[in-house]
Amino acid sequence: MKNQLSKEEINELFTFVESKNIKYLDVQHEIVDHLASAIEDVQKADPALSFNKVLNQVYSKFPITGFAVMVLAKESELKRFWVKKFLSFMLSYMKLPKIIIAAFLIFIFQTVLSTGLLINPKQLYFILIILTLCSAAYRYKYGFEFKKEFRNKYLVTNSYLFQYGGIWMAYFFIPYYISLDTTSEISYFGNISSWLLSSYITLAFLWIHAYTFEFPKMLKQELEEKYSHLNIKLA
Amino acid sequence: MLPKILRYIFTCMNRNLLRGSLETIVIKLLSDNNEMYGYEITQKVKELTSDEFKITEGALYPTLHKLEGKGILTCQTRSIGNRFRKYYSLTEAGESELTIMLQDMEDYIKNMRLILNPQLS
Numbered sequence: 001m002k003n004q005l006s007k008e009e010i011n012e013l014f015t016f017v018e019s020k021n022i023k024y025l026d027v028q029h030e031i032v033d034h035l036a037s038a039i040e041d042v043q044k045a046d047p048a049l050s051f052n053k054v055l056n057q058v059y060s061k062f063p064i065t066g067f068a069v070m071v072l073a074k075e076s077e078l079k080r081f082w083v084k085k086f087l088s089f090m091l092s093y094m095k096l097p098k099i100i101i102a103a104f105l106i107f108i109f110q111t112v113l114s115t116g117l118l119i120n121p122k123q124l125y126f127i128l129i130i131l132t133l134c135s136a137a138y139r140y141k142y143g144f145e146f147k148k149e150f151r152n153k154y155l156v157t158n159s160y161l162f163q164y165g166g167i168w169m170a171y172f173f174i175p176y177y178i179s180l181d182t183t184s185e186i187s188y189f190g191n192i193s194s195w196l197l198s199s200y201i202t203l204a205f206l207w208i209h210a211y212t213f214e215f216p217k218m219l220k221q222e223l224e225e226k227y228s229h230l231n232i233k234l235a
Numbered sequence: 236m237l238p239k240i241l242r243y244i245f246t247c248m249n250r251n252l253l254r255g256s257l258e259t260i261v262i263k264l265l266s267d268n269n270e271m272y273g274y275e276i277t278q279k280v281k282e283l284t285s286d287e288f289k290i291t292e293g294a295l296y297p298t299l300h301k302l303e304g305k306g307i308l309t310c311q312t313r314s315i316g317n318r319f320r321k322y323y324s325l326t327e328a329g330e331s332e333l334t335i336m337l338q339d340m341e342d343y344i345k346n347m348r349l350i351l352n353p354q355l356s
Contacts, residue, residue, distance in 0.1 A: 005318075
């Protein structure tokens with residue numbers, strides 16, 4: 001009596017799951033194991049039943065939407081997971097010891113902006129844009145975000161990249177903010193708007209650093225801990 | 236016809252009750268069994284309740300992912316012959332959550348008994 005499904009039968013299960021519109025490999029592995037366990041259980045009780053017959057029997061117990069509920073639930077949980085990770089990293093700049101770095105940066109930017117001697121807000125904004133482009137170039141060369149397979153093949157990397165994209169939204173606020181005050185000398189030292197703007201620019205600097213170096217490290221760690229079987233190479 | 240409708244209503248009610256208790260069931264089972272995989276959880280529940288409770292895949296996996304996202308569960312994928320299997324286990328946060336959940340559940344059952352059978356109190 002056979003205990004486990006053969007390699008060919010497992011491959012058939014992968015084809016079956018894929019035919020049900022499950023394109024992500026990490027999700028496919030999870031569903032295939034569930035189906036295989038259920039099939040093995042039925043065949044253990046009645047070894048005469050054919051693989052295909054048992055597969056249909058097992059699949060018929062799933063809801064009419066098939067595996068969709070499982071995938072949607074996993075997708076939304078993964079997205080939430082990455083948002084939580086990114087936010088908790090950024091919030092760590094509000095606690096000791098990192099708050100010292102954040103406060104120091106805010107103070108430097110505020111001093112520079114309020115005196116207007118070295119640089120004006122518009123120039124600073126362009127520096128941010130250039131830094132962002134440098135980060136994109138760096139990630140294009142050493143990173144993974146631009147590879148199609150990370151968007152299409154694995155749900156874990158897809159959801160990571162989905163949340164990651166939201167960061168760009170932050171840049172739309174700065175030109176708006178600057179347009180409120182078109183002079184290069186934004187204000188005198190101590191003005192609330194210059195403090196707000198320097199806080200915002202500090203946040204943007206920290207984001208650029210985080211999504212260039214820190215967030216990819218988080219993904220790498222997650223893949224090593226939970227998805228080592230997929231052998232995903234980031235760089 | 237009527238018994239059929241009634242049975243359907245009772246099944247739906249059971250399903251809703253079960254759905255509401257699913258997190259507690261999963262956490263308790265993982266606490267008792269150290270680590271388990273998805274299919275094993277569905278079978279264990281069937282076995283413990285003599286087929287009375289049937290956890291569907293559509294309810295179990297979203298719960299597992301939700302608990303994993305909350306940091307209550309963690310998972311490890313291991314090779315078992317021709318395929319890989321994801322084993323779930325409780326984190327430290329999950330262990331402390333279990334105590335709270337069990338207490339809540341016991342209080343709930345006690346109060347439900349009081350409502351359903353006031354003469355027993």
